Amino acid sequence: xxxxxxxxxxxxxxxxxxxxxxxxxxxxxxxxxxxxxxxxxxxxxxxxxxxxxxxxxxxxxxxxxxxxxxxxxxxxxxxxxxxxxxxxxxxxxxxxxxxxxxxxxxxxxxxxxxx
Numbered sequence: 001x002x003x004x005x006x007x008x009x010x011x012x013x014x015x016x017x018x019x020x021x022x023x024x025x026x027x028x029x030x031x032x033x034x035x036x037x038x039x040x041x042x043x044x045x046x047x048x049x050x051x052x053x054x055x056x057x058x059x060x061x062x063x064x065x066x067x068x069x070x071x072x073x074x075x076x077x078x079x080x081x082x083x084x085x086x087x088x089x090x091x092x093x094x095x096x097x098x099x100x101x102x103x104x105x106x107x108x109x110x111x112x113x114x115x
Contacts (some may be wrong), residue, residue: 039083040108047106048075054104055097067097087112 052071055064070089077085090112101110 039081039086041078041081043108044086045075045078047101047109048078050104051097051101051106051109054100058100063094063096067093087115091115 048071052068052075055068055071058064070092074086074089077083077089090109093113098110098113101107101113
């Protein structure tokens with residue numbers, strides 16, 4: 001836009017952003033995840049298995065059951081090579097799962113949980 005240009009209505013400037021809705025009255029229902037990351041699904045599958053095995057060996061709690069459910073869904077996303085769904089499920093894991101992931105050395109998974 002130039003200095004002398006006149007704006008009639010809404011002026012919207014967007015750059016370098018994942019936008020879910022723009023403009024007057026716009027609505028977004030759901031998460032918008034924009035990623036240019038490439039995934040090594042073999043490494044991720046291996047790390048998810050290790051994390052799931054560790055959580056299975058821990059004392060059972062409601063939080064653990066919820067985390068295991070998200071990990072199982074993340075495994076399904078890996079099987080389908082669906083990076084969007086993978087990230088969605090890993091982001092739902094709590095900080096305590098991040099600590100477990102770091103402790104057992106599943107650093108790729110830990111990097112997604114910590115985002």
